[in-house]
Amino acid sequence: MDSTTSTLFQSAHPEGLISIDPLELKFPLELKKQICCSFQLSNKSDKHVAFKVKTTNPKKYSVRPNNGIVLPRSQSNVTVTMQAQKEVPSDMQCNDKFLVQSVAAPVGATLKDITPEMFNKEAGNHVEECKLKVAYVSPPRPPSPVREESEEETSENTTAANELISALTKEKQSIIQENNRLQQELKLLKRGPRRNNGSGGLSIYYVVLIALLGILLGCYISS
Structure with missing residues (x-):
């Protein structure tokens, strides 16, 4: 790619090449676990746009992709992975920042055409920059397996149990x-x-009845 042509292409392009959403990267902080967050680049122009992502703490974060080409009127997603942390800041504050640079690129430009010189302002290139903040947030609470009852429901259940x-x-x-x-x-x-066999039969009847009542009584006592 000819550097002179690239410079002319960039200087002639109006401001506002891409928009970024969101402008703050929120990481639900969990110890000893890698956490991912993403943002989207939207090309608002009819030109190819080259971008590059930088961070103030490159050892702490992995950015994929950290540079690339966004086609006209299209989007590109960038994923930021924070390495596992060993401790949580007491104030839950983070001073890390990201910088997204973007420049207009010639039609048909590809990833191999992106060079550091394209983002050099001193060379006269029109480079747009946008800073992204980093924030720590508490991880979401897992859903409760049992629905919490209200005080009124608890009182009603207690009354019903006492009545039973x-x-x-x-x-x-x-x-x-x-x-x-x-x-x-x-x-x-x-x-x-014993007067007759009938009285003997009556005694057997009572014995059976008493046995059944005894079994029933045992069931109630055990419950």
Whole structure:
């Protein structure tokens, strides 16, 4: 690419080559974990635009791509990855910054045509610059697996549980009383003479009934 042609192309292009969104990179800070954040470059012109991304802390961040060509009336996404951090700043403040430079490029320019000289203002090139701030934010809270009940719902549930316990207690006492009564009748039957086989059958009936009530009583007591 001819440098003279490139310079003329850049100086003739009006300002406002690209727009950037967002202008602040927010990283949900989590210890010992790489965190990614992205921003979008939008070419507002009818020309090819070359861009380059710089940072004040290159060891801390990885930028992909850190340079490239944005086609006319199109967008390009840039992903910034912050390396895993060992500690969280007490004030959750970050002074790191990014600088996005952009210049007009000749039609048909590709990635291999981008050179450092294109972004040299001293050479007379029209270079647009935009600074991006970095902010730390708290990571999102995981969703609660159980829905939190309101105080009113909790009170209603407690009242219903107390009413159920009271009803079961009364029913258990009634069964105990009935069981005691049948035990007394069984003792009386055992003491009295057997008149016929029918009375013997009646005793078996009471024994079976008492056994069933005993099982039912055991179930209520265990619950």
